[in-house]
Amino acid sequence: MREAQNKGTGREQLIEMARHNMRCVQEQRIEQTADVLRVPGRRYYDEARWRLEIDRVFRRMPLMLAMSCELKDPGDFKTLEVAGVPVLMLRDQNGEARAYINSCSHRGAVVVREERGNRRRFSCPYHAWTYDQGGNLVAIFQERDFGEIDKSCHGLTSLPVGERAGMIWVTLNPDSTLDIDTFLCGYDEVLEAFSFADWALYDARTVEGPNWKIAYDGYMDLYHLPILHRNTFGADMPCQALYYPWGPHQRVASPDPRLLGLADRPESEWPTEALLQSVWTIFPHVSIASFDGGGGRAVMVSQLFPGDTPTSSRTVQNYVMEKLPESDEVREAADAQFKMLEYVVREEDYATGILQQRALMTRPDAEVMFGRNEGGGQHFHTFLDELIDCPDEALPALFKRFA
Ligand code: FES
Numbered sequence: 001m002r003e004a005q006n007k008g009t010g011r012e013q014l015i016e017m018a019r020h021n022m023r024c025v026q027e028q029r030i031e032q033t034a035d036v037l038r039v040p041g042r043r044y045y046d047e048a049r050w051r052l053e054i055d056r057v058f059r060r061m062p063l064m065l066a067m068s069c070e071l072k073d074p075g076d077f078k079t080l081e082v083a084g085v086p087v088l089m090l091r092d093q094n095g096e097a098r099a100y101i102n103s104c105s106h107r108g109a110v111v112v113r114e115e116r117g118n119r120r121r122f123s124c125p126y127h128a129w130t131y132d133q134g135g136n137l138v139a140i141f142q143e144r145d146f147g148e149i150d151k152s153c154h155g156l157t158s159l160p161v162g163e164r165a166g167m168i169w170v171t172l173n174p175d176s177t178l179d180i181d182t183f184l185c186g187y188d189e190v191l192e193a194f195s196f197a198d199w200a201l202y203d204a205r206t207v208e209g210p211n212w213k214i215a216y217d218g219y220m221d222l223y224h225l226p227i228l229h230r231n232t233f234g235a236d237m238p239c240q241a242l243y244y245p246w247g248p249h250q251r252v253a254s255p256d257p258r259l260l261g262l263a264d265r266p267e268s269e270w271p272t273e274a275l276l277q278s279v280w281t282i283f284p285h286v287s288i289a290s291f292d293g294g295g296g297r298a299v300m301v302s303q304l305f306p307g308d309t310p311t312s313s314r315t316v317q318n319y320v321m322e323k324l325p326e327s328d329e330v331r332e333a334a335d336a337q338f339k340m341l342e343y344v345v346r347e348e349d350y351a352t353g354i355l356q357q358r359a360l361m362t363r364p365d366a367e368v369m370f371g372r373n374e375g376g377g378q379h380f381h382t383f384l385d386e387l388i389d390c391p392d393e394a395l396p397a398l399f400k401r402f403a
């Protein structure tokens with residue numbers, strides 16, 4: 001793990017990480033943690049623990065719920081349900097991203113059921129109460145018959161929103177005071193290098209999986225690549241990882257011999273693309289896997305959400321491209337790559353995870369281990385435990401301590 005302070009600009013940080021990576025390649029080593037970490041296996045399926053995670057993690061932390069390009073134009077909206085909360089996200093006429101609980105002030109019906117669209121006003125399908133982009137209640141059907149209420153007090157419930165680095169974060173608890181910048185710990189400055197604001201969503205699909213932490217562990221784990229994925233993409237993949245944390249958020253990179261090719265060139269010429277290769281996780285539920293091929297620059301943005309039970313989760317895989325394909329050839333290459341990634345996650349990662357959790361449940365005293373080479377999983381579980389116990393007022397201090 002690298003030094004936390006004085007991280008520098010996004011580009012400076014990328015250069016510093018590339019230099020660190022090259023040193024690890026040359027010295028044929030990775031950074032190891034001090035010890036093996038043991039986590040009680042019960043934490044992956046215990047009902048009470050899972051409820052705490054819903055309340056103290058998923059409803060209390062900002063969650064990355066949309067790429068900015070999904071709400072490109074004023075009036076664009078998106079709906080989704082996260083940890084049991086129906087959410088309406090939109091971009092208003094001033095270009096600001098906004099989010100609301102998607103529940104009508106009349107009797108609570110879900111106001112917008114379409115997944116995406118573009119609209120200035122939103123009319124509830126039950127009795128046609130209508131809201132504007134600011135969430136204000138602007139019309140009551142048969143208002144004279146209904147009786148008098150103060151419309152200004154009956155808008156949609158607004159949720160905290162932050163837009164950084166071409167991504168939009170929403171906090172599901174309207175009363176949360178955790179500031180987005182405290183939460184991000186400067187991570188957005190590095191993610192800015194992708195220029196996601198100018199990219200486009202090509203395709204998205206959903207994969208059902210095991211407990212969200214079993215699934216999430218896999219995104220920080222390169223140790224398994226040449227083993228579990230040997231028949232798909234993993235046979236020649238490195239199993240060693242370097243972890244770079246910004247608070248709870250982590251970049252997961254393998255020591256990359258290709259970077260040595262940059263060493264003779266001035267740093268100013270090092271291409272950003274080469275510096276960004278790897279997996280970027282956003283706590284508590286997102287992984288951005290960058291790769292080229294498949295028809296131009298693309299990333300797979302996986303958003304992992306807890307399911308309705310401790311032992312289920314749902315992952316929305318978003319295939320985001322720097323440029324949308326303009327030829328059949330590029331489109332076919334992108335489709336083939338996305339299909340392969342979906343297969344790998346569904347049939348290899350999550351199929352294994354589902355069996356893993358069933359097996360763990362038969363051994364109530366089992367512990368799972370994260371080795372000295374699995375610093376990413378160690379960091380995640382250590383932070384998560386502290387977060388679960390952390391009262392709201394102490395959250396800024398917790399993030400500062402990990403930043
Ligand atoms: S519940 Fe929305 S208008 Fe009645």
Ligand SMILES: [Fe+2]
Nearest residue numbers: 218224229349
């Ligand atoms: Fe995997």
